[in-house]
Structure formats: C-alpha cells, structure tokens
Amino acid sequence: xxxxxxxxxxxTVSEGASLELRCNYSYGATPYLFWYVQSPGQGLQLxxxxxxxxxxxxxxxxxxxxxxxxxxxxxxxxxSVHWSDAAEYFCAVGPHSGNTPLVFGKGTRLSVIA
Amino acid sequence: NAGVTQTPKFxxxxxxxxxxxxxxxxxxxxxxxxxxQDPGMGLRLIHYSVGAGITDQGEVxxxxxxxxxxxxxxxxxxxxxxxxxxxxxxxxxRESDEQYFGPGTRLxxx
Numbered sequence: 001x002x003x004x005x006x007x008x009x010x011x012t013v014s015e016g017a018s019l020e021l022r023c024n025y026s027y028g029a030t031p032y033l034f035w036y037v038q039s040p041g042q043g044l045q046l047x048x049x050x051x052x053x054x055x056x057x058x059x060x061x062x063x064x065x066x067x068x069x070x071x072x073x074x075x076x077x078x079x080s081v082h083w084s085d086a087a088e089y090f091c092a093v094g095p096h097s098g099n100t101p102l103v104f105g106k107g108t109r110l111s112v113i114a
Numbered sequence: 115n116a117g118v119t120q121t122p123k124f125x126x127x128x129x130x131x132x133x134x135x136x137x138x139x140x141x142x143x144x145x146x147x148x149x150x151q152d153p154g155m156g157l158r159l160i161h162y163s164v165g166a167g168i169t170d171q172g173e174v175x176x177x178x179x180x181x182x183x184x185x186x187x188x189x190x191x192x193x194x195x196x197x198x199x200x201x202x203x204x205x206x207x208r209e210s211d212e213q214y215f216g217p218g219t220r221l222x223x224x
Binding site for chain 2: 009032034036042043044045046049051090092094096099100101102104105106107
C-alpha cells in the first residue's frame, strides 16, 4: 500500500538559516511526488512536483526538492528561510494516472524565529 | 477561471443536524475528492469521484455521503452531524500532474 511519512512533526529554524524537511514514501510504481504548503487558516498551495527526469526540482518561493529513488525520499530544501515561510508543509505521492487519490503525509509544521 | 470553490467558509451545526458542503470546479477535471484535516492527522480522504456518476470511498467515509451528477459539482453531505465531524474540509480536483484545492470549510458540531 502506498504511504508517505514525514518524520518531523514540528521544526523551528532561525530566519536566514537553511531548511530541510524530510519525506519518505512507499509506492509500488514510479510515483508522482508533490510538496504543498498551507499557511495558517489557508488552503493548500502547490510548491513543486516531480514526475521524471532531473531529480532536483525547483519550485516556487525559492524551494527545491530532490528525488532519491534508492532512499524512497523526496526532501524539501530552502537555502535561506524567511519569516513568511512559517506554515505547514505536506508531502504527497500519487500515480501517473489522474484518476486515483493522492496520499498525503501528516505534515510538518515550520516555525521561524528571529 | 475560479478554480475550486467551496461554500460555506464556516458552519456551526448542532448534533443530529444535516447539511451539505458545496464544491465546484471550472477546470473540467474528471477527478474530484473531499478531505478532512484535523490537528496531527494531516489530510484524510473521505470520498472521491473519477467522473460524473462515479464515486468511491476513501479512508474515512463513515457519516458522509457524496454524489456526482455533473463534472463541475461534488457536494458532501452530512446526514446526522456528530461532534467527531468537527474539522476543516477541503475539496480538490485533479488533472494528471496537479491537484487543486479549494479554500476549505471550517465546520463545528456542538
């Protein structure tokens, strides 16, 4: 069965520091992988996605993620965090078909301190 | 192009009341879904639909009904609300490479 694990429930980083949010997945075939961000009281916004090709993908707001098939991971990174990045981040996995559900991790809450 | 819209934004119900959460999309997506979001639980899939007339259960379907009479609309019905259904509900529609979410409905059942 497909699953997504985000090992860190809550992370606190200082503004300007680098960030890495972990995501591990279990999936039987070649997956589509996604990272979404949810600001407080808001809906979910797509940060980036991976389908195939270059394993390092760039997203919006200066985020990037690297797909590592051997580790079943799709970690999200940002070199320098801004206070506005404080939010909840969700990793998701799904099939190439658009007709089946995405499976989401439980999320990682990011706090940013001065 | 409004994307995915949800109404209402907020709702308070008493135990046993019924209501329908509305969801509509104008992107002609076949796939639509409903999630609930609770603290520490992430997003849990309630029901989904792969096209008009076709629906299926997700992870937490009990207490909820859906129907899909048109491509655009995918309402979620609570027949007899319970306090355990207090949550934030998100509707989504998907094409192959991206899932779009509505702004959410915050439901409180007292």
